[in-house]
Amino acid sequence: MRNAGAPEESAPGRDGREAGTTTSRPTPLALISDAVAGGKLRGVAETAAHALGCPVVIAIPALGPPAIVPEGSVDESTAAAISAHAERTVAGEPPDPSPTAAHEAVPVRIADQVVGIVAAVITTEDPRASVETRDRHAWLQAAATAASVAALISESQVSSAPMGTGAEILAELSVGAPEDLPELLVRARRAGVELRGGAVALAARRSPAPGGRNETTVRPAEQLAGRLPAEPALVAVTGPGRLRALVPLPPAADGAIALADALRSDGWTVEQSAPRRDPSLLCLALREAELLGDLKASGALASGQEETYRLLIRVLLRDFEELETLREQTIGPVVAYDARHGTELLATLRAFLVHDGSTTETADAMRLHRHTVGYRLARVHDVSGLSPYGSTGRERLGLGLKAEQIITVAHKIT
Numbered sequence: 001m002r003n004a005g006a007p008e009e010s011a012p013g014r015d016g017r018e019a020g021t022t023t024s025r026p027t028p029l030a031l032i033s034d035a036v037a038g039g040k041l042r043g044v045a046e047t048a049a050h051a052l053g054c055p056v057v058i059a060i061p062a063l064g065p066p067a068i069v070p071e072g073s074v075d076e077s078t079a080a081a082i083s084a085h086a087e088r089t090v091a092g093e094p095p096d097p098s099p100t101a102a103h104e105a106v107p108v109r110i111a112d113q114v115v116g117i118v119a120a121v122i123t124t125e126d127p128r129a130s131v132e133t134r135d136r137h138a139w140l141q142a143a144a145t146a147a148s149v150a151a152l153i154s155e156s157q158v159s160s161a162p163m164g165t166g167a168e169i170l171a172e173l174s175v176g177a178p179e180d181l182p183e184l185l186v187r188a189r190r191a192g193v194e195l196r197g198g199a200v201a202l203a204a205r206r207s208p209a210p211g212g213r214n215e216t217t218v219r220p221a222e223q224l225a226g227r228l229p230a231e232p233a234l235v236a237v238t239g240p241g242r243l244r245a246l247v248p249l250p251p252a253a254d255g256a257i258a259l260a261d262a263l264r265s266d267g268w269t270v271e272q273s274a275p276r277r278d279p280s281l282l283c284l285a286l287r288e289a290e291l292l293g294d295l296k297a298s299g300a301l302a303s304g305q306e307e308t309y310r311l312l313i314r315v316l317l318r319d320f321e322e323l324e325t326l327r328e329q330t331i332g333p334v335v336a337y338d339a340r341h342g343t344e345l346l347a348t349l350r351a352f353l354v355h356d357g358s359t360t361e362t363a364d365a366m367r368l369h370r371h372t373v374g375y376r377l378a379r380v381h382d383v384s385g386l387s388p389y390g391s392t393g394r395e396r397l398g399l400g401l402k403a404e405q406i407i408t409v410a411h412k413i414t
Contacts, residue, residue: 031139032146041150041182045069045118048143052120052136058147059086060108060116061196062189064182064279074121086117106140108147115151118143166191167236170244173283174290181280193232197249198277200256203289204243204268205297233259243268244286249275271296274310284317291316294409305402312402316410323403330386330400337383345383346401348376352388353398 031047041058045067049056055073059066059082066083068074074082082105088094089107092114105119118140169188178184188195233255235245243263247256260270271292273285291313292306316323334346348366352373355361359377363370377388386393 031142032149041067041147042069044143044146044150048139051139055121056143057082057119057121059083060147060151061087061090062115063151064185064196078121082119089117090114104136104140106144108144110148110152118147166234170234170236170246174286177280177283185279188234191234193234194248195246195279195282198275198279199246199248199282199285200275201273201285201289202245202247202256202260202270203293204263204270205293206241206268246282249277269296287317288313291406291409295405298409309402309406312406316406323407327400327403327407330384330396331404333383334380345376345380348373349380349388349397350401352377353394353401357394
């Protein structure tokens with residue numbers, strides 16, 4: 001006979017979880033109710049994944065990258081295949097007949113329009129995926145309904161909030177990756193620019209007009225926009241004589257060229273980033289274009305060396321310490337020697353490289369005797385271990401100088 005004071009034992013449920021009174025398991029109806037109450041897409045995916053005992057992916061292309069729960073449970077190739085499945089479903093095309101992983105998916109609809117999919121990633125090795133097929137389909141249908149509700153609420157919240165102008169969006173991206181990428185993509189789309197496929201960034205500068213007054217201090221961005229091409233782009237004047245822009249991919253090449261040409265014809269100097277196809281990296285595209293523009297303005301960006309600077313800027317954006325290491329392992333000892341002894345070895349090296357390794361031209365530019373230049377370059381070799389006369393040493397020292405210039409400019413605009 002059971003002790004009246006003892007808790008009742010829980011019997012295992014059909015899905016292997018405890019089915020006692022202390023266990024609370026969500027229902028498909030509760031999933032929809034949570035979405036109506038303001039739940040987000042990730043919350044929908046979390047509830048569905050918990051109920052099904054397998055990873056769940058909600059892919060709505062218009063809202064950016066898919067929501068994957070548990071995080072990291074789906075490898076990149078599977079996530080890409082499901083995202084591609086979602087794109088094809090939205091476009092009304094048949095699914096890929098050979099997906100990389102077995103998954104069951106149902107469409108997400110808003111009214112009569114298919115906007116994405118909810119997919120359960122099933123593997124026979126996963127002991128948790130014990131929900132019967134009929135129940136799994138019911139959960140996926142409920143998750144799809146909840147996802148459509150969450151997407152609608154997200155859209156309505158964005159549309160009821162003050163409209164994010166191009167200037168505001170660009171300002172947010174200029175300080176780093178957005179906290180809510182799907183929301184930013186929606187705002188950009190409402191501003192007429194689709195950034196899901198990535199973009200190219202432009203950074204432009206304009207010299208002051210005669211008399212010292214810069215026209216961009218009195219001409220608003222709206223007036224400037226009337227002078228630019230009609231291709232979709234986010235464009236903003238960010239200060240006296242400064243402008244930034246994002247031109248969406250694909251195919252940004254023609255749009256970016258047209259915008260850059262129009263700006264140049266209006267008196268601007270323009271630098272362009274490499275394309276970034278991942279919208280979460282648009283902040284790096286803006287940073288790259290800004291750094292290139294500032295390097296050119298400082299006189300450091302020599303003609304014909306743009307690609308080298310681009311590569312080093314990408315190193316900086318990926319790993320700042322790696323670029324600092326390059327600087328320290330090349331010109332670092334020379335900088336330290338100059339600081340200790342009051343010499344100008346680094347300035348002499350810089351002039352020597354600018355004049356393509358000509359000792360005579362370097363001496364003329366610095367108003368030194370040619371033998372003095374030779375002595376200083378010999379000291380550079382002694383101090384750094386790299387010869388300015390050898391191709392390898394000259395190349396490494398040149399990279400170190402470029403790294404120094406990029407780091408200096410980066411600190412100024414941080």
